[in-house]
Amino acid sequence: MKLAIVTAYPPSKVTLNEYAYHLVKSFRQKENITEIILLTDATPEAKDLNFSENGCKITVKECWKFNSYKNIFSVTKTINQTKPDAVLFNLQFMKFGDKKIAAALGLMLPWICSLKNIPNIVLLHNILEEVDLGSAGFTSNKILQKAYNFIGTSLTKLLLKADTVAVTMQKYVAVLQEKYVADNVKMIPHGTFEIPENPTYKLPKGPLKIMTFGKFGTYKKVEAMIEAVEKVRKTSGLDLEIVIAGTDNPNVPGYLANVQEQYKHVSQLTFTGYVEEADVAPLFQESAVVVFPYTSTTGSSGVLHQAGSYGKAVVMPDLGDLALLVKDEGYRGEFFEPTSVNSLANAIEAIVTNETYRISLGNANYKAATAFPMERITDMYLQEFEAIIEGKLLNCSAVSC
Structure with missing residues (x-):
């Protein structure tokens, strides 16, 4: 499988870049992945690909920028050029920008993949229904909060046009299924990045x-x-x-x-x-x-x-x-x-x-x-991709594609 991952990536300072690093570190060890294509934001420094273990080929395509209105076009163009077998989106609502239009345009990308019949999964780290907009730094203005909720509901409907929306907590599954009558939401745990075999509970001398x-x-x-x-x-x-x-x-x-x-x-x-x-x-x-x-x-x-x-x-x-x-x-x-x-x-x-x-x-x-090392988490994503691809092939056969 040629897997594309749309994400921020170290040394990016955009949210979820560290999570992407550990996703890639685990995915590249999977035998059925032949290449990982990182569709990342542009950074002045080179991307951190210094993994100690051997793994599959990694291709970096810096094809989007935080708060750019052009991301929807540049990422789509890169997907067309690289022709991945599947696309994983590592997202939260402010992933592509903290300006409303830029953020919204970026979040339309999974829908575009679905229109192109490219197997895709959205990993959605939070849902707006469970965010305190005032405390989280969005806005404390009640009128603006209503506007954000309306926009968030509209964007969530777009994201749910992905083949699968993966969330990290069972509560999120229940909220999305109930509010949006969604049948393509699955819980895949966050996972743990590094797990030392024998953690030491002794502390260094000093304070x-x-x-x-x-x-x-x-x-x-x-x-x-x-x-x-x-x-x-x-x-x-x-x-x-x-x-x-x-x-x-x-x-x-x-x-x-x-x-x-x-x-x-x-x-x-x-x-x-x-x-x-x-x-x-x-x-x-x-x-x-x-x-x-x-x-x-x-x-x-x-x-x-x-x-x-x-x-x-x-x-x-x-x-x-x-x-x-x-x-x-x-x-x-x-x-x-x-x-x-x-x-x-x-x-x-x-x-x-x-x-x-x-x-x-x-x-x-x-x-x-x-209980949930990243190796287990990435296996869950691969199983879901395999099910999506198999379903598309069956649908294609049924209509004589």
Whole structure:
């Protein structure tokens, strides 16, 4: 199979690029894939294809740009030129831009593939029905929220014209089936990127690192975490380092720089900036606790799956999709009230003052992560593609194509 994947890809800063890296890393090991064609956004630096294992041929076609109105034409042209056997779209609603028209035009691409009878799957990481538009940084204006919901409903109908829409949570399947009467929605779990065979629960000498990872400024804000750790320092007397790993959310440029200035008096406060793929493993391995300072959620959490794969204890708000993941996939953690610094401090302290508890949480999360390695996830996508292709061949035979 010649598989095309439409996605952002490292070193791109556009959302879901890290997920694409691990999809490709797994897909290229499959015997029935002869070539992967990456239909990616343009980046000044070369794409990260430094895989240690041998695999199939990878062809990179930089054929779209964030917020470009021409993406629908340039990606379609590249698909016509490369002639893939199947296309996988790695999407969320703001994938092609944060401008409404640019975003909408890009999301029409799966429909175009369906019109061309090219087998295609949309991997949809979130659905608008489950997003708090205010907290997620879209808009707090009630009138604009109604407009976004109308646009989102229209775009979802377009996306559902794909052969299959894959979502990462069973709740999303139920919502789409009920609202849109869709019969082509399937749940394929998010999956876990890297799974060390023997995660170490021992920590390096020095301060215990309390780490958070992501794109910050909308529903992910770090002020409460910084203040909570300061409280734990005072009550426990422990040597704690605060690690803010990641970048600004594109909707809130300058957020982390402002936070850094606001809390410059706080000792052992580290801002890593963008984390290269090679630095992700050490970042998690050296951390005692991974914190999710969220006020809402917008989909299955890749960071939670990463934390689990490295056997890490986590602190998270008891809300939305994080709570569902705990219930559905077996992750464990200390929960806190999203708006309470004291609640967050208590959750962190419960872990850092009890090594046995920290290790037990990490072990439970490792077991949850190992249930869905990326190898298993990509097998599920290939099985779905095979079913789509077989169905198209049967339909073709029935009408004497």
